[in-house]
Amino acid sequence: MGQAGHILVLGIGNLLWADEGFGVRAVEYLQRSYRFPEEVTVLDGGTQGLNLVGPVREADVLVVLDAVDFGSAPGTLHRVRDEEVPQFLGAKKMSLHQTGFQEVLATAELLGDPPGSMLLVGVQPEVLEDYGGSLTDTVAAQLEPAVVEAVEYLRAFGVEPLPRSAEPEEEAGKPAAALARSAYEEGRPGPEEACRFGDARFLPLTGGPNGAAE
Template sequence: MNSKRILVLGIGNLLWADEGFGVRCVEALNAGWVFPPQVELMDGGTQGLYLLPYVQEADCLLVFDAVDYGDEPGMLREVVGDQVPRFMGVKKMSLHQTGFQEVLMAAELTGKLPAELVLVGVQPVELEDYGGSLRDAVKAQMPAALEIAFKWLAHWGATPDARTGLAERINNPALAIDLYEGERPPADQAYRLGDARFLNMEAS
C-alpha cells in the first residue's frame, strides 16, 4: 500500500459567493468518490493556523481555493511546488488566505512542509454577495478542477473509486449546495450585504 499521506483541502468562505469554490470542490469529491485510507478530504474553511497540524502530517497537499491572480473571471490555474505559497499571497482577498500562507510558512519553519504541493485555484467573479453562491463561470470550472485533482491523486498512487452510496458529509448538512442555493431569496428580495438565514433575523 502507498504510504504517502495525502491531504486534499478546500479553503474559503461559503458565505461570500465565489470564495466558496475550494470547499465546494472538496464536497464534490467526497460526494462522488471513495478514497484510499491515506487520503484525507477536509473542509478547511477559514480556520487558518488551526490547519497547521494537518498540513504538517501530510506528505502531499492539494489545495482548492479562489485566488485573485488578475486573470479573466472564472479562469482556472494549477500551481505546483514552491510557487504555491507565492500564489497564495498574490493578492489577499480575505483573511483566510493570510492565515493559510502563515500555515505554509509555519510548516516550512518546523521542517514539516509537505514534499509535494499543488494549488488548484480559480479567478473569482463575485465576492461581495453575503449568503450568495458560486457564480456560473466559477461553478463551471469545478469538473476541470476535480480532473486536476484526480491526475495528482493517480500520480501519488491514490486513485479513488466511484461512490455507489450516499457519503457522510464533511461539513454541516445545511451547507449542501442544493439546499443552500434553494433557500437563497431571489435577488429582488435579498439584502445583498447579508442574509437573514445567517444573521438570525426574520426576513422582512
C-alpha cells in the first residue's frame, strides 16, 4: 500500500461491561507491546462518541479495535475493510458507543475528511451484562491476535513498530496506569462479594401490587 500520512489506531468500548471493553484493552495491549513513529497515534476512544470526530478527520488511515456483534461464535475475530466498516459498527450495535462511532464516520464523510483507508478488527463478545466484570477468557485470548492483525496492516503502510523492553510508564518514569487490566482485575471484589447481575438482598421476596414484599 505504500506510505501513509497520519495513522490513528483507535480502541472503543466500555471497560465496565465485561467484553464491551475489548477495544480499549486491545489498544492498551498494543501500546504496552510496541513503540510507534510519530505519525502513528494510539488512542483509547472509550465511549466518547462524536468527540472523536476531530482525531478521525485528521487520520489518513484508521484502525478500529472493538467488540462487535457479528452473529458468530464468541471469541471469533473478524477483519473488515474500508467502506464496509460503518456497516458492521451499526448493523448490530450492542451499546450506544457503536451508534455514536458510526455517526463519527458519517460526520467525517460529510465534512469531506474521511480516512482514506480503514480497518476494523472486531471480536464477537461472550458476556456483556457483567457490570464491573473484566473480559471473559474467550475474548481475552483474542487480544494478541487482534494486535497482530493491526500491526500487519500498519506494516503495509510502511510502519514498523518497535517492541518495548519495558512498560510505557516505566520508560517515562511514571507510576503504573490505574486502569491497566492487571490493576483493574486485582482491585475489584469478586462476584461473590459484589454481585454484578442484581443483588437478591435488594429484590422483593414476593411481588405485591407495588413490587414490595408481602
